[in-house]
Amino acid sequence: MTEQKNPCCTGSNPGFAELGAYIDALKIDPKDPERKEMLIMTLHKAQSIFGYLPSEVQKFVAKKFSIPHADVSGVISFYNYFTTTPKGKTNISICMGTACYVNGSDKILQDFEKALGIKSGQVTADGRFSIESLRCVGACGLAPVVLINEHVYGKVKQGQAEKIIEEYLIEYGEPVEVE
Amino acid sequence: MITLTIDGREVSVPAGSTILDAAKKLNLKIPTLCYLELEKLHYKNQVASCRVCVVEVEGRRNLAPACATPVMPGMKVITNSKRVLSARRKNLELIISNHPFTCLTCLKSTECELQTMAWEYDVQVKYPNGERMRHKKDHSSAALFRDPDKCIMCRRCETMCNEVQTVGALTAFGRGFNTIVAPAEKNEIVDSPCVYCGQCVTVCPTGALIGHSYVNQVWxxxxxxxxxxxxxxxxxxxxxxxxxxxxxxxxxxxxxxxxxxxxxxxxxxxxxxxxxxxxxxxxxxxxxxxxxxxxxxxxxxxxxxxxxxxxxxxxxxxxxxxxxxxxxxxxxxxxxxxxxxxxxxxxxxxxxxxxxxxxxxxxxxxxxxxxxxxxxxxxxxxxxxxxxxxxxxxxxxxxxxxxxxxxxxxxxxxxxxxxxxxxxxxxxxxxxxxxxxxxxxxxxxxxxxxxxxxxxxxxxxxxxxxxxxxxxxxxxxxxxxxxxxxxxxxxxxxxxxxxxxxxxxxxxxxxxxxxxxxxxxxxxxxxxxxxxxxxxxxxxxxxxxxxxxxxxxxxxxxxxxxxxxxxxxxxxxxxxxxxxxxxx
The missing domain is CATH 3.40.50.1780 (Rossmann fold)
Incomplete structure (x- = not known):
């Protein structure tokens, strides 16, 4: 009833056709009690298409699998990797692996959270930035590591967050004052 | 048939039976909380999550949940050793540490299986200040009331809703301590496909799922x-x-x-x-x-x-x-x-x-x-x-x-x-x-x-x-x-x-x-x-x-x-x- 009508996920989004074709290729038998085994890989695919897993996508998958929406939702809620909130255009991931953590990545995370006024796992209202934490990215020599989209920032120090964010604001061509 | 010994008494049961089945045949009452079988309804909840039915099996390092452990030939089971009883009590105390102490006003009081078991097992309130779940009560429907804080994650309601009734309104949402049985996306019950048959209420061991009371309005x-x-x-x-x-x-x-x-x-x-x-x-x-x-x-x-x-x-x-x-x-x-x-x-x-x-x-x-x-x-x-x-x-x-x-x-x-x-x-x-x-x-x-x-x-x-x-x-x-x-x-x-x-x-x-x-x-x-x-x-x-x-x-x-x-x-x-x- 409180359906969010997100522009990315209306029925006309070609992503649904792609996801639909992917699931059809799995040849799921609605009577097969084992069919849920293919759910996780399907959700991976769905997240790679849409960037996240909103209600509409969950229900679409549920219908294709002939399983309740609750089942799909339960699986998504169990795995950290799956997200039901959209990521920003610029996604800031702060490594909370052991090496980064002992080098103060929790403080770096707080810096970013403060600068953007959102918490880890959230997106700014304008959809430009999101923050998340992740586990080891395999660059412990550079700890603490911040990953912005595909770009790696190593040995990040406290107080650098605002400066890094500004780089991206400039890239958007519309610098805005950061709190 | 498989022959085993429980508390020194020999019993034979068909292969695939559990220790609990075998104990029943000897009229031994092993306590169960999450486990529930209703044969005529083709209902069986066997998730072994509460660990209240644990028993000692000779040669096995850990205690075994009787409800889910299949019998083996020559198995020697003890259902009432010191180790078993203290483990059961401890498990109950841990469940209760995350359960509201509102029995006096709970609609399920005197019919609550957890309450009865706590009494039977002489459970002490060991962890009154332990961490507690805090979830929103769901008053959204005119029929069914959900109080997730009283849920002990036995999953009986889920089995009833999803497997017997095939309604599929409930799921275990989240992970670890924060898990909660809820409709998809933790929605309120009115935003789920719940049909209000109330069969979940009939299997809930506590007051987590219950009908809305209109007694006061009638008075x-x-x-x-x-x-x-x-x-x-x-x-x-x-x-x-x-x-x-x-x-x-x-x-x-x-x-x-x-x-x-x-x-x-x-x-x-x-x-x-x-x-x-x-x-x-x-x-x-x-x-x-x-x-x-x-x-x-x-x-x-x-x-x-x-x-x-x-x-x-x-x-x-x-x-x-x-x-x-x-x-x-x-x-x-x-x-x-x-x-x-x-x-x-x-x-x-x-x-x-x-x-x-x-x-x-x-x-x-x-x-x-x-x-x-x-x-x-x-x-x-x-x-x-x-x-x-x-x-x-x-x-x-x-x-x-x-x-x-x-x-x-x-x-x-x-x-x-x-x-x-x-x-x-x-x-x-x-x-x-x-x-x-x-x-x-x-x-x-x-x-x-x-x-x-x-x-x-x-x-x-x-x-x-x-x-x-x-x-x-x-x-x-x-x-x-x-x-x-x-x-x-x-x-x-x-x-x-x-x-x-x-x-x-x-x-x-x-x-x-x-x-x-x-x-x-x-x-x-x-x-x-x-x-x-x-x-x-x-x-x-x-x-x-x-x-x-x-x-x-x-x-x-x-x-x-x-x-x-x-x-x-x-x-x-x-x-x-x-x-x-x-x-x-």
Whole structure:
């Protein structure tokens, strides 16, 4: 009833056709009690298409699998990797692996959270930035590591967050004052 | 067969049995909390999450959950060693450390399995300041109340909802300590495909899932001198209420119940069975019409609101199939506020109709926007059998010490046909008794359609109506309803009339009935009592109910006529459902 009508996920989004074709290729038998085994890989695919897993996508998958929406939702809620909130255009991931953590990545995370006024796992209202934490990215020599989209920032120090964010604001061509 | 030793006693059980099964054979009572098996309902919850049933197995390092550990030849099991007992107690203490200490005011108090076990195991409050879950209570629906803080993650409700009823409204959401059993995306229950059958309530060991209580509202109505408060009681209540007062299962307490209700101050005590007879007249007329025209078949019964929700959510394309007749509860309410009000010279606006139902979905049905006639609500409050027991006790009534009395007239006169509505197959049997006579114009000598009776999931029969044979089926439990509907949709099976009840076994097993420890046995007893009432009734055919005949003659006109339609039918099902779920 409180359906969010997100522009990315209306029925006309070609992503649904792609996801639909992917699931059809799995040849799921609605009577097969084992069919849920293919759910996780399907959700991976769905997240790679849409960037996240909103209600509409969950229900679409549920219908294709002939399983309740609750089942799909339960699986998504169990795995950290799956997200039901959209990521920003610029996604800031702060490594909370052991090496980064002992080098103060929790403080770096707080810096970013403060600068953007959102918490880890959230997106700014304008959809430009999101923050998340992740586990080891395999660059412990550079700890603490911040990953912005595909770009790696190593040995990040406290107080650098605002400066890094500004780089991206400039890239958007519309610098805005950061709190 | 596999032979093992439990507490030094030898026992042989079939391969694949669990230690718990073997212990049962020796009459050893290993405590269980999450585990639950209801054989007749094909229900088995075996998640081994509570670890209360742990036992010691020789040669095994860890304690084993008896409910989920298969027996092995030569296994040596100890069920009551120091290690076992202290582990059980510790596990209970840990469960309780994350459970509210609000037993005094909890609706489930004295019926709570966790509470009972804590008492039996002499559990101490070891961790009063331990970390607690804090989740929002869900008051969103008129029928079902969820208090996730009382959930012990036994998953019984999930098994019932998803596997037996195939409704799929519940899931375990989240991970670890924060896990909560909830609808998809942690939505409120109104935003889920929950049909309010209430079977989850019947298996919940604690007060996490329970029916919404309207006891206070009913008391307030009774205390309000400007109101005329009229009560109606469903057939399945009279064979179950006694259990709440210490009677054996299946005891028939109709007369005592009526006397008790009168003592509480209700202005009239009526029988929903009258509405059931009325339902048969209206639904029977519809059956005859549709069968004669061979149109829109099969016709599906519409007395069960849980089932009606189910077809709306999962088979929206079959929406034309259910009969348009209202349920007996709503019909009785509508007639009280029209015919009876007129008779008594009461203003319908000042009448409060209270219904006593074995059901939780009835609360929801009573609240639906389309369940009214001429702008007046048919039913104001619906109480469960359990709530009736409470309100009677609160009102100084003890069923054991009260003289029997009769229902008031005219809506207290009923037939055996109406009474058997409370068991699976009953509505269909009642309909056939009338349809047969109305179509063939012959007297039905043997009114017992035995083939349609019994707690099994589905019954079928072919009835010869002279010119035409009709094929009928009675199904209970929504999982079974799904099976038969799939066959109807695929064309694999062709039926003319199908009765469907959401709860396995019908209303005798409703979500509002007294909690039954040995459910398979209790249901059998309740069912037998309903058929006994029918057998001993002088009137066994709905169309022979003299008060129903008078109602049509003096007030309604023709069955299926305009006035009957206004009061007793719902044309607009859509108004009552969320369309959001149609695609699921």
């Amino acid at each position: 307030n109505a009774l205390f309000d001198e400007t109101k005329k408060v009229v009560v109606q009681v469903a057939p399945a209540v009279r064979v179950a209420l006694g259990e709440e007062f210490g009677y054996p299962a299946g005891e028939i307490v109709t007369g005592k119940m009526v006397a008790g209700l009168r003592q509480l101050g209700f202005d009239a005590v009526f029988d929903t069975t009258f509405g059931a007879d009325l339902t048969i007249i209206e639904e029977g007329t519809e059956i005859i019409e549709r069968v004669t025209k061979n149109e829109n078949l099969p016709i599906l019964t519409s007395c069960c609101p849980g089932w009606i929700n189910f077809i709306r959510y999962y088979y929206p394309s079959l929406e034309y199939m259910p009969s348009t007749t209202k349920s007996p509860q709503q019909m009785t309410g509508a007639i009280i506020k029209s015919y009876y009000a007129e008779k008594m010279g009461w203003d319908p606006k000042n009448i409060v109709v209270v219904s006593i139902m074995p059901c939780i979905a009835k609360k929801y049905e009573a609240s639906l926007p389309n369940q009214e006639s001429y702008g007046i609500r048919d039913v104001d409050y619906s109480l469960t059998t359990r709530e009736l027991a409470k309100i009677l006790k609160e009102g100084s009534v003890d069923l054991r010490y009260i003289e029997e009395e009769d229902f008031d007239s005219p809506l207290g006169v009923s037939t055996g046909a109406g009474v058997i509505f409370g068991a699976t197959g009953g509505v269909l049997e009642a309909a056939l008794r009338s349809v047969y006579e109305l179509v063939t114009k012959e007297t039905l000598e043997n009114v017992d359609f035995v083939a349609l009776r019994g707690l099994d999931s589905a019954h079928e029969a072919v009835v010869d109506l002279g010119d035409r044979k009709i094929r009928v089926a009675a199904v209970s439990g929504l999982g079974n309803a799904r099976k038969i509907l799939d066959k109807v949709v695929s064309g694999e099976e062709v039926f003319d009339v199908i009765e469907i009840m959401a709860c396995p076994g019908g209303c005798i097993n409703g979500g509002g009935q007294p909690y039954a420890k040995d459910r398979d046995v209790v249901l059998q007893k309740r069912m037998e009592s309903l058929y006994k009432l029918d057998r001993e009734d002088k009137l066994r055919k709905s169309h022979e109910n003299p008060e129903v005949i008078a109602l049509y003659k003096d007030f309604l006109g023709e069955p299926g006529g305009q006035k009957a339609h206004d009061l007793l039918h719902v044309e607009n099902f859509e108004a009552s459902v969320m369309s959001e779920w149609e695609h699921l």
